[in-house]
Amino acid sequence: MAFTLVTWNINSVRLRAGLVEKLLTEEAPDVLCLQECKSPVELMPAEAFAALGYTHFVARGQKGYNGVAIISRLPMRDAGHIDWCAKGDARHVAGELENGVVIHNMYVPAGGDVADREVNEKFGHKLDFVAEMRDRFRESLPEKSILVGDLNIAPREDDVWSHKKLLKVVSHTPIEVEAYHEAQEAGKWVDITRQDIPEGQLYSWWSYRAKDWDGADKGRRLDHIWASGDIAAAGHSSRILRAARGWEKPSDHAPVFARFDL
Structure with missing residues (x-):
């Protein structure tokens, strides 16, 4: 089975x-x-x-916040969800394709504006969420799985417009980057986007606050496609549809693509 997969923080599907x-x-x-x-x-x-033609739909939602959905034209069954941090938030849903591949769609907390859990509960929630991901992957190594979504962390220096200037900015702080890598390594996940595009600046998010987002190009790569080690070699053709950030009344995120031959 060959299929193209896209992840996109839509910022209100309705x-x-x-x-x-x-x-x-x-x-x-x-x-x-x-x-x-x-x-x-x-x-x-x-x-x-x-x-x-996208007749298969699995989702978890809540009014005004969070919410994740998988839209597919390939047959897919609802494979459940995890209530991360036991908060009842709609931040995860899984769908299983007919070939047995499970797609996990994730929305990691943004973490607020202050990178200090002692004064910012949202930042603490984010760190706890990613730590729980790490622990679950250690308990059960993912197989035949793809994990995608807005993980709200830009892990590499070339995943942000300025590594030096963003070191204290939520999404690129050392503690978040370390947590990201611990979760990734615990599950032996492969970053498909960077497997395909190993070098160079790469962004999937540009702030609404920028008057000229395209010209200023102060972006971050917050949206990711991971594959478990047993199927990572099947991933290819990664790209980010930057043009979508310029569509009328857009999301501040751009869609991230990958293709899998499984």
């Missing part, structure tokens, strides 16, 4: 349903994983996506 339809129509991926859907599942526009 507000930006038209952009999702545009992506499905113009790029025709086989599987699209969305984060920050900000909607209960029953109000997500699944019927509109089904009309385009």
